[in-house]
Amino acid sequence: MKTTNVAVIGCGYWGPNLIRNFNHISSCNMKICSDLDENRLKRMKQLYPSIETTKNYQDLLSSDDIDVVAIATPVRTHYEIAKNCLNAGKHVMIEKPITSSVAECNELIRLAKEKNKVLMVGHTFEYTASVNKIKEIIESGEIGDILYIASTRVNLGLFQDDINVVWDLAPHDISIMLYLLGKMPVSVNAQGKAHYKRNIEDVAWVSMNFNDGLIAFLHNSWLDPYKIRKMTLVGSKKMLVYNDIETNEKIKIFDKGIKVPPYYDTFAEFHFSYRYGDIYSPRIDEYEPLEKECSHFIDCVQKNETPLSDGYDGLKVVTILEAANDSIKNAGKAIPITLPES
Ligand SMILES: NC(=O)c1ccc[n+]([C@@H]2O[C@H](COP(=O)([O-])OP(=O)(O)OC[C@H]3O[C@@H](n4cnc5c(N)ncnc54)[C@H](O)[C@@H]3O)[C@@H](O)[C@H]2O)c1
Incomplete structure (x- = not known):
């Protein structure tokens, strides 16, 4: 099976935990991370020299090499970034809470269905x-x-x-x-x-x-x-x-x-x-629950299955x-x- 290439957007407090876990999972390849802050990208490069970095997350949307994207940016940005990722044909995992409104979440669920992509929320617990x-x-x-x-x-x-x-x-x-x-x-x-x-x-x-x-x-x-x-x-x-x-x-x-x-x-x-x-x-x-969560996401993508914490689970919490x-x-x-x- 082809390796699943992963991108992580947002390398503040929580993003590095996602990067560490995706980097550790053998069924995927932690390929690239993005943050608006150059210093955060430098830090990620120090920790994981083989990982590519970009300040502009749009760069990874145009790459056919990226299969899945995990989003760990502030909540107000989740919807816009996730929508662009789904439209670019990527499977998406978003940190909790999935969006900042019910309307936004409904739209992401609809879009993921239309594009036949996995949509998951990081309900770690x-x-x-x-x-x-x-x-x-x-x-x-x-x-x-x-x-x-x-x-x-x-x-x-x-x-x-x-x-x-x-x-x-x-x-x-x-x-x-x-x-x-x-x-x-x-x-x-x-x-x-x-x-x-x-x-x-x-x-x-x-x-x-x-x-x-x-x-x-x-x-x-x-x-x-x-x-x-x-x-x-x-x-x-x-x-x-x-x-x-x-x-x-x-x-x-x-x-x-x-x-x-x-x-x-x-x-x-x-x-x-x-x-x-x-x-x-x-x-x-x-x-480590986060490792279980990240490998579950990769598993669902590779087997075309619905995650335990799917978009609808995210919708219930946001409601x-x-x-x-x-x-x-x-x-x-x-x-x-x-x-x-x-
Ligand atoms: N599952 C958990 O237990 C858990 C724990 C903490 C945080 N979180 C969630 O993780 C998300 C991020 O929280 P945090 O505490 O890491 O926030 P943070 O502010 O520490 O980090 C967010 C990062 O995103 C970057 N960013 C913002 N807009 C961007 C863009 N357009 N492109 C690229 N990078 C961008 C910022 O520069 C910043 O470095 C939130 O949804 C939060 O609720 C989850």
Whole structure:
């Protein structure tokens, strides 16, 4: 099979991680990278002398040698760059969030279909060992029906210029939750506050409401003294805590819960009983999720398959982000979620 030649656009903070992984994957050839900043290109050349560089990403669009493009530029630029890449006949992987609006994402999905090209979004957490272990635990029925999920993703900075904290941090929480639950919320409420940059909220709370009564809360902040990456899933049988900051024991399962008495005659006889059982941490075979994500993209291109995190997966997340923004601008009003059929 012909080697798949890869181009990476954007060599700021995240792009070099993509370059490192594509460079490591034997089924592809990390051929060229692009950035507007000459210094970033010099740095990439120092790290990977055989890689070509260009300041103008249009150069790689006209090259028949490039099969796939991975985009790690600021969110506001994703749509334009991805559209040009698809029109030039390239398969495209875009960093999260896929675009800065639902309309842009719908257009990329349509274009990828028309050109018969793979469109993937970098929802990295869907490729982690921990999240896949949690999915396995939920599907085994061990924690019972999920009553609610609460996720905290906070730290100090990094303030962004073009997107608020929800668009910056919540794509991770939302993509994890949708992947774990396999369903979309019916409405979203959110509140947020911009303290330092006008109209760019630096702290926010989002709730996603599902039609079976399940509720999922997200707290995102660039203004917090702690770096926290924690998700609690409260089930009808057990409770699970996923702490991504932990190096070992990222997942803990608590055999804790509440039992309502089956019958009682008087109010005095009514007592919940609380169960304080064992706590255990399942074994997880760790690997680098980004390598899994990048090789999955190359695999899908070579086998003409649909990626796990395809354009439609990106659309679901952007739909919720857009609703959250709408709700923030409308004092926390519930915004109904509607999604076109895939
Ligand atoms: N999956 C993850 O865990 C993860 C983590 C961090 C960032 N990201 C995503 O990666 C993307 C980039 O984020 P970042 O933190 O690396 O941003 P960054 O600002 O550090 O880097 C972006 C780079 O893109 C370059 N750029 C901008 N426009 C360009 C153009 N037209 N052509 C070529 N280069 C251009 C800039 O010069 C800059 O070097 C965002 O979508 C972000 O959400 C994902």
